[in-house]
Amino acid sequence: MIVRTPSLTELPALRAIERAAGEPFRGLGMASVADDEPPSLEQLAEFQRAGRALAAYEEPAWADEGHGPVGYLLWEPVDGCTHIEQVSVHPDQARRGIGRELIDRAEREGGRGALTLTTFTEVPWNAPYYARIGFRVLPEAELTPGLRAIRAHEAALGLDRWPRVCMRREPDLCT
Template sequence: MRIRAVTAADLPLLREIERSAGECFRTVGMAEIAEDEPLTVAELAVFQEAGLAWAAVDAGRPVAYLLAEPVDRVLHVEQVSVHPDWGRRRIGRSLLDVAAARAAADGRYALTLTTFAEVPWNAPYYERCGFAELPDHDLTPGLRAIRDRESAHGLDRWPRVVMARTLRLPA
């Protein structure tokens, strides 16, 4: 699977991937998450234009993607989604590794994300990818702001956690 920077032409396809990937939340009683609208093309373009959006592609077409943003001294994963037809092939992990390499190259000490604590393909999966839960007292102001936005959006109906993957910085 080839991973490359997201292009402007990919942006509408990312919305399709997000919708498809979200459907699995219905199986765990979280239909509201499945029904949540993906980011708009304009919102996705901000990540793409910043060079912080990557896609895993098959025959040139995205099948998964990751969006990230600098937050304090870390690179924060805003979204990672894999189309269900392409699941269980280590594509999400490969995207996380690309983001981690970028973060380390930029001198950031960790890759962070927020996720649902009890959904099997969320926190337990990220633990297998080298992430660990950050206790609330270790959250930076930027990570606290992200959690506040998520809470205002209603995501705290289900237990959420902030997780970090500490990086080895280049010598």
């Protein structure tokens, strides 16, 4: 597995990964999540230029013409932590450790100690998965101002139709 910053020409592939990764939500009665528009090319380019976008490629296909990324992650600094804004893996590549590799790499590149994210509690490949790789649910009292703002934005988008939580992974639990 190769993890690196995607090129600008690979950004449309990240949008395609996001669309494919959203489809399984439809089977859980979460069609609006499945139908949610991926980050725009402009948004992806902002993350890419800031060095806060990572993409995963299979070896050796990543170097071959026409073979693009199979997963990606966007992160940003929030309240002294590396906050995972989005991590998506194409469903055809699921259960191969790609998401974890992207998360571990973000932890190393973020250089901000703990990792944080927000996620759905009852989606098997969301909170239960993150708990298996060392994240813990943050109680309300531990939410930072930045995490509270992110959750408020998510609620305004209607994501609170389904239970959501903030989670954190300490650096000593990271590999």
